Amino acid sequence: MTLSRKSVEIIGVPSDLGANIRGASMGPAAVRVAGLLDRLRSLGIEAHDLGDIDVPLRERLSEKDHKEKFLSVIASISSKLCDIVEGSVEKGKLPLTIGGDHSLTVGSFSGVSRYFHKKKKKLGLLWFDAHADINTPETSPSGNIHGMPVAIIAGEGHPVLTKIGFPGRKLNPEHTALIGIRAVDETEKKLCRDIGMRVYTLRDIDERGWAVIMREIVEELVDQVDGVHVSFDLDGVDPDYAPGVSTPVMGGLSLREAHLALEMIADTGKLVSMDFMELNPSRDRENQSAHLMVELICSLLGKTII
Numbered sequence: 001m002t003l004s005r006k007s008v009e010i011i012g013v014p015s016d017l018g019a020n021i022r023g024a025s026m027g028p029a030a031v032r033v034a035g036l037l038d039r040l041r042s043l044g045i046e047a048h049d050l051g052d053i054d055v056p057l058r059e060r061l062s063e064k065d066h067k068e069k070f071l072s073v074i075a076s077i078s079s080k081l082c083d084i085v086e087g088s089v090e091k092g093k094l095p096l097t098i099g100g101d102h103s104l105t106v107g108s109f110s111g112v113s114r115y116f117h118k119k120k121k122k123l124g125l126l127w128f129d130a131h132a133d134i135n136t137p138e139t140s141p142s143g144n145i146h147g148m149p150v151a152i153i154a155g156e157g158h159p160v161l162t163k164i165g166f167p168g169r170k171l172n173p174e175h176t177a178l179i180g181i182r183a184v185d186e187t188e189k190k191l192c193r194d195i196g197m198r199v200y201t202l203r204d205i206d207e208r209g210w211a212v213i214m215r216e217i218v219e220e221l222v223d224q225v226d227g228v229h230v231s232f233d234l235d236g237v238d239p240d241y242a243p244g245v246s247t248p249v250m251g252g253l254s255l256r257e258a259h260l261a262l263e264m265i266a267d268t269g270k271l272v273s274m275d276f277m278e279l280n281p282s283r284d285r286e287n288q289s290a291h292l293m294v295e296l297i298c299s300l301l302g303k304t305i306i
C-alpha cells in the first residue's frame, strides 16, 4: 500500500478554448459532482480544493481572439496555472489539475518543470493519450492548441506558449513517454521522431503486453528521475468506458489497463504533479466518465484493492 502521504491540492481549469469541440470547460464541475474531494478523503488522503482559475467566456472574447484560436488567452491562463502548480510543489503538496482541454498542460507541466529546473533535479513525464498532441502551427490542420502541448513543452510552436515557466524545452525526451497512442497525424510523425521520446502505441501494448511495458517504463524512466508528472487525457481510455471526451478514438486502454498503469506509477512514490484532462460532460452518459476519472485519480494516488 503506497497511499499518497502528500496533501493533494485540486485546481480546476474550466477552459475548452484550445479545442473546436466545446464542453471540456464543464469538466471540473462534473468531477466535483462525481465526488472527487470526498472520495479522496474517504481513502485517508488529505485533500483541498483550491477552486477554479478564472476563464473568460468564449462569447465575450474579441474577433481577434477567435481568429488567433485564443492564443493569448490560453497563454495567460497557462501562466497562472504554471505559478499555482509551482507554488504547490514548492510547499510540498501534490497539485492535481482538472481540465479543461489538454492545452492547459502547458501551464501545469511548466510549473512543476520550473521548480525542478531551479533545484537541478530530473523530472519525468508520462503522457496518456489517444493522440500524440505534437502539432505545431505549421503542421496543424485545425490550428487548435489542444493538439500542440507536447510540441510546446518540447520548445516548438508559438513563442508566447513555449516561454511559459522558462524559455525553451521543458521535457527531457529521455525521460518522457507517450502511452496509449493510436491516432497520429502524418504531419506529426516527423517531430515525434525528431524529439526522440518513447512512444508506446496500442500495437506495442498488444504485441508485448501491458504489464511488461509498464514495468519497462517504471525501471527505465521513472526509477531514473527524481519526480514524475502524469498527464492523463481521458481519451487515452477506450470510449466504451469513457464516452465523455471531445475526440474519441476506438481501441483504447481498457479500464484494467488504465488502473494497472496508474497503480504501478503510484507504487514508485515518484509522483510530484498530475493533470486529468479532456473530460467533456456534454458527450458523457450520466456522468459515468467523470466517475471513472475519480477512480483513476484514486489509483494514481495509491488506492489498492486490499
Ligand SMILES: [Mn+2]
Pocket: 102, 129, 130, 131, 133, 146, 233, 278
Ligand atoms: Mn491530449
